[in-house]
Structure formats: C-alpha cells, structure tokens
Amino acid sequence: MDVIIAFLNGVIEEVFIEHPNGFVIHEKESHVCRLKKALHGLKEAPRVWYERIDQYLLSLGFLKNDADPNIYFKVIDVKALILVLYIDDLFLTGEDDLIARCKKELASEFEMKDLGLMYYSLGLEVWQRPNEVILSQEKYAIDLLKRFGMLDCKSMATPMEANLKKLHDVAISSDLVDPTMYRQLIGSLMYLVNTRLDICYAVNTLSQFMCETRQIHFVAAKHILRYVRGTMGYGLKYTSCEVLNLQGFSDSDWAGCVPDRKNTSGCCFSLGSATIFWCSRKQSCVAQSTTEVEYVASCVAASEVVWLRKLLAGLFGQHLEPIVILCVPGNNEARIASLDHQLHVNLPHSHWHESGHNIVDRQLKYRKLGPKNVSYNPLPAVNSKTCHDSPQGSPPNANKERVHEIEGRNQSKVLAFMA
Known part of the structure; x- marks a missing residue:
C-alpha cells in the first residue's frame, strides 16, 4: 500500500515560515506563519511522519521489532501479520483476513492507495506462486546492460578472472580512465548484488579502485556485465518448509x-x-x-x-x-x-x-x-541450458526476443532461477 502525500500527515511543532508569494496579508507583512502540518522539503518532515505512523501502528496492536524499527508484527488467534514500513510504502504479509482488516484500518486514518499483490518494487521483481516466492532483478539487469551499451555483448561464464593479482600489477602500466563512468557502473552493480550473491565478491573487489581507476579495472567491470548478460534470469527461490x-x-x-x-x-x-x-x-x-x-x-x-x-x-x-x-x-x-x-x-x-x-x-x-x-577445484563453466527453461536448439536470437518479452511484461512463465 502507498500513502498519498505521506509527509503532509505529520504534525509539526514550532516551525515558522514567511508569507508565501501571493498570500501576503495587508498590514501584516512583518508577521510569520506557524505550520500546523509538515511540508515537503522540511528536514523535520520525515521524522514527524514516522512518529505519526509509528504511534498509529502501535495503537492498532502492532509490536515493533527490536532489530529493525521499520518492521511491525502482531499475532491474533495464532495468526500472524507482519508490516514493513519503507518511507510511504507499506508491505503486508500474513493471513488474508488480517491483511484485509489492516488495510481498512489504515485507509480510515490515511489516504491510501492499494497497489494489490506485490510484483515489482524498487527494481526488485517478486513472483509469488503457491508455496514459493521468487526474487529477481532481471528487468534491472536489462536496463543496466542497456545503459552501458552491453546488451548485445558476448556473455562470460564467470564474473571475473581468478588471477586478481593482475588488477594490481598490470594497473601500474595501464592508462587512467574517467572515474565517473566507473563509479556509476560499480554503484549500479552494488544494487544488483541484492539478489545476485554470485557477483558479490567481484563487485567488492572492483569497488576498491574508485579513486584511481585504470583501464584494466574498467575492463574487469565490463567482464561482470558480460557475466550478467548470460545470467539475467538468475535470482533467489524460496519454498515453504x-x-x-x-x-x-x-x-x-x-x-x-x-x-x-x-x-x-x-x-x-x-x-x-x-x-x-x-x-x-x-x-x-x-x-x-x-x-x-x-x-x-x-x-x-x-x-x-x-x-x-x-x-x-x-x-x-x-x-x-x-x-x-x-x-x-x-x-x-x-x-x-x-x-x-x-x-x-x-x-x-x-x-x-x-x-x-x-x-x-x-x-x-x-x-x-x-x-x-568442499571443492578445491575451480568452478566449471555454467551451462545455460540448466539455468533457463528454453528448449534445446533455440534460435540464435532467442535472447533478444526474450529481452523484448520482459520489457513488455508479457511473460507466460517464470524462468528457473538459481537458488
């Protein structure tokens, strides 16, 4: 659920502003206005909004998690309901009747927009099936490859080379490059790590060369993009246990x-x-x-x-x-x-x-x-046929057709993701 104009719901104290343009009262030009509600742009607005929603959720019987103050939960008749607060977005999970009741209670206090079943949020795709949930960033990966002109590149089997010493030895003789593009690329890959633990080590290694970026570092970052090009359908699959x-x-x-x-x-x-x-x-x-x-x-x-x-x-x-x-x-x-x-x-x-x-x-x-x-041997090359459910003998342009299919949000089935 999404709270409409959430920051305007916060009650603020002792904040004064000058007369807005066009609303100056005659003979009171030297006066100031005292705010009763928070406005967008005030540094106090996020804090007072959180205080308002926090007090209301606690009044509904929710308990706040000690490890994360944005997670609320309550148990009614052995039925659990969990609410996650992210600024003005609220995510509910639990029994259907408890979710429906909570939505009505929230809508009675705030102006809300019910977005229905969660399937996409902040670049994260959520596929919900009976007894399983699949998390992926496939669309984000496609947009990332498009942004850096690597959508039609040749894919690689591993995220980076095993010999990391080259990044330090060869870098001395390598040319310096513009660090802005490199920082943008590494920052984008850091967000992709949210569902792709297989590139976590490679991104962490390359993020150490932000200040003095050389050509070999940029080539190594493109190596990760080539790996992402061949593994766009990877994600996390959670099944009921x-x-x-x-x-x-x-x-x-x-x-x-x-x-x-x-x-x-x-x-x-x-x-x-x-x-x-x-x-x-x-x-x-x-x-x-x-x-x-x-x-x-x-x-x-x-x-x-x-x-x-x-x-x-x-x-x-x-x-x-x-x-x-x-x-x-x-x-x-x-x-x-x-x-x-x-x-x-x-x-x-x-x-x-x-x-x-x-x-x-x-x-x-x-x-x-x-x-x-424990395996002490290098990992073998990944066979794409074991990670994707495309049949053998697929045409060479199958990946391009799949990209257009994802962009149109018309997928008929979910790919088999790496668990």
Missing part, C-alpha cells in the same frame, strides 16, 4: 590484497530453502597468521548472527537454537581461538572478540564441513 534452520558459512583468504596485505572475509546465511544474507568485505586489520585471519572472519559472521537472531526471535518471541556456522577443513584454529579465552589476550585485535562471547552465551556454534562438501 516445515522446519526453518538458520545456518551460515564463514571463510577468508590470506593476504589477498597485494598493496596492503589485508584479507577479505566472506559469510552467508541461509534460512530454509535459500540464502537470506551474504557479504564480502575487506578486513580492517592486517592479520599476522592464518589463525587470526579466520578468527576475524568468524567474528564478522558472529556479528551478523547476533542481528539475525534478534530479528527472527523478535518477530514472534520464539526461542532459537544455537546457529551453526560452517567452516572449511583446516580452519579449526579459528574455532579454538573462539573457545579459548586465554588466546583472546594474546591476539592483538581485542575488538574482534565477539565470537567467543557469543559461543559462551550459546548463540552460535562452529562446525567443520566434511571433505565431500
């Missing part, structure tokens, strides 16, 4: 950044059938051993665990079991470092000791992946 287990995976490289010898940590968490959180970020400290590297990576994952536990437990007040974080074989040193409080004193970066505290509080636990679950 009787048991929802939240578990994560944590890992890190060793001195992956050549200039400063810093490492890159990565973690992801899945809930039920698909991933709900992922990140790849450069560590802020220079580790002196692989034990310290993995320890810092595990602490980054532990910080996210605390927030996810608070978010999920705060919705319905349920007790959560300790969340499992999987580590690759050989990373047992990080697990020992988390459990051994004496080692905390020896590690120089004491601000990373949140992982051990969370283990003591029984919020998380580490588990080693088995040899069968």
Whole structure:
C-alpha cells in the first residue's frame, strides 16, 4: 500500500515560515506563519511522519521489532501479520483476513492507495506462486546492460578472472580512465548484488579502485556485465518448509590484497530453502597468521548472527537454537581461538572478540564441513541450458526476443532461477 502525500500527515511543532508569494496579508507583512502540518522539503518532515505512523501502528496492536524499527508484527488467534514500513510504502504479509482488516484500518486514518499483490518494487521483481516466492532483478539487469551499451555483448561464464593479482600489477602500466563512468557502473552493480550473491565478491573487489581507476579495472567491470548478460534470469527461490534452520558459512583468504596485505572475509546465511544474507568485505586489520585471519572472519559472521537472531526471535518471541556456522577443513584454529579465552589476550585485535562471547552465551556454534562438501577445484563453466527453461536448439536470437518479452511484461512463465 502507498500513502498519498505521506509527509503532509505529520504534525509539526514550532516551525515558522514567511508569507508565501501571493498570500501576503495587508498590514501584516512583518508577521510569520506557524505550520500546523509538515511540508515537503522540511528536514523535520520525515521524522514527524514516522512518529505519526509509528504511534498509529502501535495503537492498532502492532509490536515493533527490536532489530529493525521499520518492521511491525502482531499475532491474533495464532495468526500472524507482519508490516514493513519503507518511507510511504507499506508491505503486508500474513493471513488474508488480517491483511484485509489492516488495510481498512489504515485507509480510515490515511489516504491510501492499494497497489494489490506485490510484483515489482524498487527494481526488485517478486513472483509469488503457491508455496514459493521468487526474487529477481532481471528487468534491472536489462536496463543496466542497456545503459552501458552491453546488451548485445558476448556473455562470460564467470564474473571475473581468478588471477586478481593482475588488477594490481598490470594497473601500474595501464592508462587512467574517467572515474565517473566507473563509479556509476560499480554503484549500479552494488544494487544488483541484492539478489545476485554470485557477483558479490567481484563487485567488492572492483569497488576498491574508485579513486584511481585504470583501464584494466574498467575492463574487469565490463567482464561482470558480460557475466550478467548470460545470467539475467538468475535470482533467489524460496519454498515453504516445515522446519526453518538458520545456518551460515564463514571463510577468508590470506593476504589477498597485494598493496596492503589485508584479507577479505566472506559469510552467508541461509534460512530454509535459500540464502537470506551474504557479504564480502575487506578486513580492517592486517592479520599476522592464518589463525587470526579466520578468527576475524568468524567474528564478522558472529556479528551478523547476533542481528539475525534478534530479528527472527523478535518477530514472534520464539526461542532459537544455537546457529551453526560452517567452516572449511583446516580452519579449526579459528574455532579454538573462539573457545579459548586465554588466546583472546594474546591476539592483538581485542575488538574482534565477539565470537567467543557469543559461543559462551550459546548463540552460535562452529562446525567443520566434511571433505565431500568442499571443492578445491575451480568452478566449471555454467551451462545455460540448466539455468533457463528454453528448449534445446533455440534460435540464435532467442535472447533478444526474450529481452523484448520482459520489457513488455508479457511473460507466460517464470524462468528457473538459481537458488
């Protein structure tokens, strides 16, 4: 649902303005006007609007989530209703009768526009089927390729080359390029990462060259666009499950950044059938051993665990079991470092000791992946026929026809997305 002229619903205090042009009262030109309602453009307008909608939702019996103040929920007769507030947009999920009742209550207080079932919002496509929800940014990816003139480019099988050292070694002799276009491209790719965790690491790596952009960096960014060209239909598929287990995976490289010898940590968490959180970020400290590297990576994952536990437990007040974080074989040193409080004193970066505290509080636990679950070989090239439901022997211009079909919003079925 969309609130019409939302900011005008906020009640503001002690704000005065000059007479608007054409409304000056004779013999009172020196007077000022006191606002009773907020106006668009005032810096106080977003705050007073949030205070107004927050008070009204709480009066309806909603409870605010402690982890995210924009998530509200309530349970009536074992039926749940969740409301997500994003500025002037409200997203409702739950039982149909509770949603209908909430819509009437909101429409009685604010001027609302019912947009119906959610299928597109902020570049995110939502496909809702019985017992499953599919999230994708296919239209956004097509617009991105059009913007940078890469819609008809040749697709690539991987988002970037495995040898990242070239980005630093060859960059010295490479020519400087206009950083404005590069920053626009990386910023657009950052938004695409919202549903494409497969390009998260590549975008994070290239985002480190914003200040001194060279030709090889721009070529590497176009490499990601070529990969997106062949995988436009990828997204996230969530199916209904009787048991929802939240578990994560944590890992890190060793001195992956050549200039400063810093490492890159990565973690992801899945809930039920698909991933709900992922990140790849450069560590802020220079580790002196692989034990310290993995320890810092595990602490980054532990910080996210605390927030996810608070978010999920705060919705319905349920007790959560300790969340499992999987580590690759050989990373047992990080697990020992988390459990051994004496080692905390020896590690120089004491601000990373949140992982051990969370283990003591029984919020998380580490588990080693088995040899069968770990592959040390490079990933093979992706076969597009396994990711798309187009039949074998498709014509060469099938992708172009598909682009026009998406633009017209006349798709007859949803592609099979990567879960």
